[in-house]
Amino acid sequence: MAAHRNLFSIVVLSLCLCFAHCILVRTKNFQRNKEVFRFYRPPSEYNYKTEYFAQKVDHFGFHNKDSYQQRYLIADQFWDPNGGPIFFYTGNEGDITLFCNNTGFMWDIAPEFKALLIFAEHRYYGTSVPYGPTAFKDPTKMNYLTSEQALADYAVLIKHIKTTTPGAGSSKVIAFGGSYGGMLAAWFRMKYPNVVQGSLAASAPIWTFLEDANCDAFDYTVTETFRKSSPDCVNNIKALWKTLGTTASQAAGLSKLSEMFHLCKPLKTMDDLDALKGWIQSALVYLTMVDYPYPSSFLAPLPAWPVKAACRPLSTPLSGDNLIMGAVKAMNVYFNYTGTTPCFDIGTEATPDLGIRGWGYQSCTEMVAPSCSNGKTDMFEKSDWNFKSYSEGCLETWKVKPDIDWLETQYWGKNLSSASNIIFSNGLLDPWSSGGVLKTQSDSVVAVVIPNGAHHLDLRGANKKDTPDVISARELEKKYITKWLN
Template sequence: MHPSRGLGNHGYEGYQPCAVIRLPKDVNIALRQLLKDVNIALRQLLKDVNIALRQLQKDVNIALRQLLKDVNIALRQLPKDVDHFSFANNNTFQLKYLINDSYWNQDGGPIFFYTGNEGAIEVFAENTGFMWDNAADFNALIVFAEHRYYGESLPFGNKSFTSPKYSGYLTSLQALSDYVDLITHLKSHLTGAHTSPVIAFGGSYGGMLSAWLRIKYPHIVAGSIAASAPIWQFIGLTPCGAFNRIVTSDFENQTPECSNTIRKSWNFINTITSTDAGKQWLSSTWKLCKPLKTTVDIQHLKDWLSNVYINLAMVDYPYPANFLEPLPAHPIKVVCGYLTNSRESDKDLLKTLYKGLNVFFNYTGQVKCLDINQSSTSQLNDQGWDYQACTEMVMPMCSDGNNDMFEPQTWNFSEYSDTCYKKWKVLPQQDLIVKLYGGKDIPTASNIVFSSNGLLDPWSSGGVLRSLSETVVSVIIPDGAHHLDLRASNPDDPVDVVIARNFHRKNIRTWINKHNKSNRKDR
């Protein structure tokens, strides 16, 4: 603030303007050089820090994988029926699971059972620290079961997705039956486990499975922590635009310029790629591994972009993490730090957008080019989930470009069904999940905590956001991203996540005590 504007003469009768001091020319040159050297040094320091952070994250990932080996976690396989519901099909496959008994009280200690979802089971073992953090306090056996058709649990090996003849056994009911058989096997073969209460855990699709496991098999599972479980993200239960509105809100809450930049980018992409020269320019500017050639390529690029924004919203964790991709703390904030001027020209805006995208696909700095043909969630298996989305996991999504930042897209089940048939030779059943598991009508359900309904997580649109009974309760976590409460405790955790975890522990203790009390009565 200038002295004459900020102070005036308010009581300072002897006030005199400051004298202007002119430095010798050589001193000015020296100062400018010093500032230049300092800037260069700072840039180099930041570069070195980033390199060090990337190496640290790499070392942590290696250490985590080593930890899974060092903490006495065993990798085992169990022969399972390919088809649990046919008396004519006797084929079996090897179901992979991880087990750790370091903390287990073999005299009836509980079994913490993770219902694996769409990926190799090691990914979920590394990212579900809540189970590890609490196993010692509960003297629990830890089990992570891999979902059929994911990781190494492929019923027909490399043929598993080549034909409906092989892929047709990829269903949630078949997976739940795998888990029931595995639990039954463990309780009958591990000394002291026959009276052990089983507590199911799961996040996202795994959270849906953990809830359905308790609903379908209450005699097998004593209780379930279902984190970020969108069991109502289906036709007739949730509006198709709700999901994308939450994604948009996450970006808009950083700054409206951020979401506006993304909103404007779609038309710019369409306009620029309408010519061969424009396709070449965008391919070069964004350093695409494969140049854009056709309208199919353009649509594929836009689909990839949409998935990036969705994934950023899902894993907007308050600390660096690598659940889907290696990302910094508060990744949306970092991305939006670049997207600050939606009034830029088309090419300038797309150049800026690329800098933001770099945070997602190249935070480590090791990626040489942007491969839009590679999954935007490298840790998970998009092939299996794409098939499930074309059979029973039909979750309507739409956007209008006004209430959200996405390119307008309507939900058309007929078109969706046609696309699925062309790709997989199967037809989706849009109401099957509601028929199987009850939708919003589950009056007999009990002992389920629908947790991590993080309001940052777009999947909360299909989550259970209100308690349904005294024993089917919902935990709202305003500052929570995708199943943040199931992750390991971290100093940067929001207070509401810490409170949610304490609530989980209280419920788990209640379920275990109730199970043990019932067992004593039956003796």
């Protein structure tokens, strides 16, 4: 889940939950949901066992008897089999080992709660792919990639663990998840309250994926996070797009930009300029998502407070070539902080791997996030939300059209009055907080707001540079979990 841009087809280098460079050709309105994340897989910091469980491909029909092997990770070294709870991570759109190694909060509190840890992989991601890689070429087989089927997988898996693990039969289950996984954690409690006692839904933008969502809220939040670091930085970025166009239109202007940005392949057409803009815009979005108070490598190797670092060369009014060079330095913070990248490949050719294909399909069925920029309250070029062109792109790519109303029907939209035992946590630096639940809905559906937090910062492991607000958020979350278990 991430950025977007431009009414014409553009090629955007982005970063993928599947740990690879992925480059996508998409129309502007077809893109935010299609963006991928490049994650650096760190060495495993935690000890767990890898298991597999045979899941039905179709939980809601009786004709298809096919099954697939769902991967899950299990850690029982902290668990008290005499009443200890199960902490269950609802896997996102990617390899489950990534989330296992980047959800340190679960590992940090497991000894205190004497919990059994389970990290379940989402169907069609990682190694848990029904029908194998060929499924992505067959719409009839992709038809089983839905959030509903994934939640049913989790419910069935928990039943299996409880019936086959001595001592787990009476264990209460708390669900954890971040981003799309956070959405699943919340919906898991709502759809299967008999299975899960409560849920921590971190950075779960469940209201982004509604037809009446404010389509420019995402870009506004990106802009405000940058503004917090430097108002001049925002003004410079806002002016950058016109400056790039002016330079590109000059004689040898595209060659000049290619040299200034150290591109591996020179820009040759104005469509390539759109690709360059998309590449820059994606970095600006990801910088806000991982604006952590300490160095991290979740999306890429980055310094502490990377938005501030990217804004330093743009912190005074600039114009012309000086503005472009400031942007080049800002891009180096995200794409080349280690200084080991000789040139930048903004992408013209690539085949997306299985992970991005999976999310691409989901964003063309249930997960539609209206996306636009007004160019006034945000620092991006103006662009409109066009659901018709979005649907046409989906039909061309996947032979399906999205149902923008289905999530509200299936998961209650903004009416959470019947829900219970859910924590919605959001960091206000994170652009996805614009679609999150920021106000407490009831005594048991509570909002935890982290003013200086980025994307699911509270789910990350404790760090000596954590801000006081995320430390307080984790303590409050522990209190609610304790309440639910008691």
